[in-house]
Amino acid sequence: MSNQKHLWAPWKMDYLENKKGDSQKIFLDKANESNDRENLILHRSNYCYVIMNYYPYNNGHLMVVPYNEVDRFEDLEDATLTEIITLSKKIMKILRSNFNCDGFNFGANIGEGSGASIQSHLHFHIVPRWKSDTSFMPVIGNTKVMPQTLDDTYQQLSTLFKENL
Numbered sequence: 001m002s003n004q005k006h007l008w009a010p011w012k013m014d015y016l017e018n019k020k021g022d023s024q025k026i027f028l029d030k031a032n033e034s035n036d037r038e039n040l041i042l043h044r045s046n047y048c049y050v051i052m053n054y055y056p057y058n059n060g061h062l063m064v065v066p067y068n069e070v071d072r073f074e075d076l077e078d079a080t081l082t083e084i085i086t087l088s089k090k091i092m093k094i095l096r097s098n099f100n101c102d103g104f105n106f107g108a109n110i111g112e113g114s115g116a117s118i119q120s121h122l123h124f125h126i127v128p129r130w131k132s133d134t135s136f137m138p139v140i141g142n143t144k145v146m147p148q149t150l151d152d153t154y155q156q157l158s159t160l161f162k163e164n165l
Contacts, residue, residue, distance in 0.1 A: 027051075027065045027121040040154055042161045045087060047080040050161070052154060057127050059148050060099050060157070064088055065123040073110055073122065084124055087165070091126055094160050101128035 030039045031049060040052035042062070053061040064087055066080045076084075088106060095101055105127040109116035148156075 025120075026118065027123060028069055031065070031067050037154070037158075040150065042154070042157050043087070043165050045083055047077070047083045048087065050087065050091065052150060052157070053125070054150070056150075057105075058129065058133055059153060060095055060101070060128040062091060062126045062157075063123045064091070064126065065121070069121045071111070071120050071122055073108070076122065088124065088126055090165055094157075094164050095126070095128045098156075098160055099128055100130075102131045103129045105129060 030041060030051060033039055036042075036044070040054065041049055042052065043050040047068075048064055048066045051063050051065060053063055064084050066076065066084065068077070068080065070076055092104055092106075095104075105125065108122055108124045110122060112119050
């Protein structure tokens with residue numbers, strides 16, 4: 001009998017089954033729907049919106065997504081790019097103050113060669129990081145432990161965003 005323990009993450013199966021499927025238009029679909037809570041959209045601005053990552057690297061992993069679908073950084077309108085950067089700055093301030101993170105990964109995977117899973121719609125990731133978030137679990141167990149559910153994180157961030165954005 002094995003002493004191996006199992007961590008269950010059944011919500012991840014949808015991602016695995018649809019990795020190359022219908023996901024390429026997900027950002028346009030979500031932007032055009034009205035149920036922000038269900039879609040994990042936290043904030044809408046003039047040129048872009050903020051959505052939680054359904055498959056986060058860390059708790060509070062967010063994406064800033066332009067409404068217009070472009071696949072190249074150089075095709076972003078200046079007003080859109082300005083709003084992305086301004087929003088990202090405010091988001092990092094909110095996360096740093098309320099999630100006590102020690103740093104961030106911030107950026108975009110642009111094009112297939114970069115590993116972008118949604119290549120047709122450029123988007124920017126904001127990943128909160130803590131000195132202790134790389135523990136033995138990912139190294140030895142090839143497993144990431146999330147300390148909070150997506151729903152709880154959404155509730156917490158939704159309140160903070162309404163107060164601060």
